[in-house]
Amino acid sequence: MDYIKLFEKAMVVSSSVALFWKIIKHMWSPINVEKEPLKVLVTGAAGQIGYALMPMIARGVMLGPDQPIIIHMLDTEKAAEALNGLKMELIDGAFPLLRGVVATTDVVEACRDVNIAVMLGGKPRREGTERKDVISMNVSIYEAQASALEQHAAADCKVLVVANPANTNALILKESAPSIPEKNITCLMRLDHNRALGQIAEKLKVRVSDVKNIIIWGNHSSTQYPDVNHATVATSSGQRSVRDLIADNEWLNTEFITTVQQRGEAIIKARKRSSVLSAASAVCDHMHDWLLGTPKGTWVSMGVCSDGSYRIPPGLIYSFPVSCQNGEWSIVQGLKIDEFSRAKMDATANELIEEKSQAYLCLGQFCSLSNTSDEE
Numbered sequence: 001m002d003y004i005k006l007f008e009k010a011m012v013v014s015s016s017v018a019l020f021w022k023i024i025k026h027m028w029s030p031i032n033v034e035k036e037p038l039k040v041l042v043t044g045a046a047g048q049i050g051y052a053l054m055p056m057i058a059r060g061v062m063l064g065p066d067q068p069i070i071i072h073m074l075d076t077e078k079a080a081e082a083l084n085g086l087k088m089e090l091i092d093g094a095f096p097l098l099r100g101v102v103a104t105t106d107v108v109e110a111c112r113d114v115n116i117a118v119m120l121g122g123k124p125r126r127e128g129t130e131r132k133d134v135i136s137m138n139v140s141i142y143e144a145q146a147s148a149l150e151q152h153a154a155a156d157c158k159v160l161v162v163a164n165p166a167n168t169n170a171l172i173l174k175e176s177a178p179s180i181p182e183k184n185i186t187c188l189m190r191l192d193h194n195r196a197l198g199q200i201a202e203k204l205k206v207r208v209s210d211v212k213n214i215i216i217w218g219n220h221s222s223t224q225y226p227d228v229n230h231a232t233v234a235t236s237s238g239q240r241s242v243r244d245l246i247a248d249n250e251w252l253n254t255e256f257i258t259t260v261q262q263r264g265e266a267i268i269k270a271r272k273r274s275s276v277l278s279a280a281s282a283v284c285d286h287m288h289d290w291l292l293g294t295p296k297g298t299w300v301s302m303g304v305c306s307d308g309s310y311r312i313p314p315g316l317i318y319s320f321p322v323s324c325q326n327g328e329w330s331i332v333q334g335l336k337i338d339e340f341s342r343a344k345m346d347a348t349a350n351e352l353i354e355e356k357s358q359a360y361l362c363l364g365q366f367c368s369l370s371n372t373s374d375e376e
């Protein structure tokens, strides 16, 4: 018997079997099975941020390049025509991931079975408008829309509140919709986080993607505390502390903090409107990282329900450093807090406590305001 020939034949057969198996596996691999579309609700979709955000969602910037999407857009009767125009543009965009668009002024239809809700609906602050004015104008919307979400959205719907006062609107939504798990209600602090990254990258003339682990504590307002004490920059000699590299504590403890705290105001002054493209981009970053995870050892800032971590009163929607895995965020524990930070973290928590009482006062006294969003 020619053993060599026999061996060669066996090799050919086994490699053909292996190739055949590889092709079968590839054909049936879950990678090639299209994901189920996720339904994404955007309220206030006919507004400025909505217009910037919609193509980002449709292109997969928010949920990834392999995630089909059905967009639900809600706005008021007054904005219905503009909303319909936006729907036409989304269809004309021929976005491969977009599997459907619902444009409606009916909150129940808008919320039906949605997996993600991005809440932009409300009045923005303009030059000369006070923060307390947006509290009285907007919190009633969040009380009213909470029950529609509670009753009609998917049971595990993840909610991101953007409209100001973002933390307090999220708190009102949480308290008005007790059956939505607290961990599924968040508010946008990523814009502030990104602003802080941008300031450090500009100062050090490094890539913004090389700066890590900045924290925004507290409220999306001028009392927020941008904290660089744990932040690092990737350099050719490894990770270096931002404080060491900048070597200017005076700048870090004063100008840097106030620039980030007042960036929203500065943009309103310059544009006569509040931030739009950076807000839309931050919305995508927030949802992307929440659903798809943060890289190991890194964190981002999200407004989430306090569990008492870092002695922040439980129940407040407060911005913490969080890491995300498997669609869940968790507050990063064990960071050392110095006296300077403690005072700033408490000051912004106190503002949130005050906002909460103002919001409940408005809801008690001016419930009729829930329909003023249609007026100029």
Ligand SMILES: NC(=O)c1ccc[n+]([C@@H]2O[C@H](COP(=O)([O-])OP(=O)(O)OC[C@H]3O[C@@H](n4cnc5c(N)ncnc54)[C@H](O)[C@@H]3O)[C@@H](O)[C@H]2O)c1
Binding pocket: 043, 044, 045, 046, 047, 048, 049, 050, 074, 075, 076, 079, 120, 121, 122, 123, 124, 125, 141, 161, 162, 163, 164, 166, 188, 189, 191, 192, 220, 274, 275, 276, 279, 373, 374
């Ligand atoms: N958290 C943040 O980082 C951040 C950053 C920028 C802006 N904002 C806030 O985001 C919100 C949206 O900003 P914008 O520039 O898009 O404002 P915009 O005025 O352009 O759009 C708001 C939209 O909400 C709609 N609306 C009002 N009441 C509604 C309701 N009851 N239901 C559904 N829709 C309703 C309006 O018709 C409008 O189309 C504002 O409150 C703004 O202050 C937050």
Ligand SMILES: O=C(O)C[C@H](O)C(=O)O
Binding pocket: 124, 125, 164, 191, 263, 264, 265, 267, 274, 275
């Ligand atoms: O409306 C504001 O106060 C500003 C806005 O939230 C922003 O941060 O750009």
